[in-house]
Amino acid sequence: MAEEHPHPWLYAYREDTQSTRLGGRVLRPFVPVSLAYGEESTGQLVGLVDTGADAILASDLLTEQLEIDLDENEGETSHAVGGRVVTARYKTVILRLHSSDAETGDYREWQAQVGFIEGWHSDGLVLLGSVGFLDRFTVTASRFAQAIAVESRDAFDERFGAVFSV
């Protein structure tokens, strides 16, 4: 069910599959997302909120479930990822952000371009960057609180005033 449970949605930080850094556990701001295209959709996937990324990137394996032909893409861009250059082929899909309350089944959905990458090093992960995610929501991350809050995108202006006028 979409659009019933009001924001903010709070998500606990979660342990990464990469075990340790200097002996300590690696915790990251993950949220559950899924992708849909036409009549097809993926299951829920871990999405990493990454303010340093400009786009939404994901494994091209997901296009198999979505029955997307990436030869019919909307554009290609090269990215430097993990010390190598990869090509993202973009396609507009439906993204769904699922509620932190797993019992409600609630989600928000919107359309955005996703750059699908061949040989993505951690298939299943979706990288949630600025365009397509952080322009849709106000996200507050606190490693101290070990949680992130996702609110409506107007929440920032309501809290701090409009910094920029368009």
Next chain:
Amino acid sequence: MEAIHTDFTGYEGQYVAIDWRTGEIVLADEDPRVVLEQAKGRNHVVVHGRVPYADEPLYVGLG
């Protein structure tokens, strides 16, 4: 709020899915397609990706 911990020990080299409520691993396979397909439609099950071996480099973000 406390972080959700998952014990990935023993799953190195495999793709895993977790129970989002507990962090417990509920699916694992060396083929990501298997995990993606089996996770589809299951409540609370979220695909988490591949568990690296201990000697693999630590990524900064996903970069």
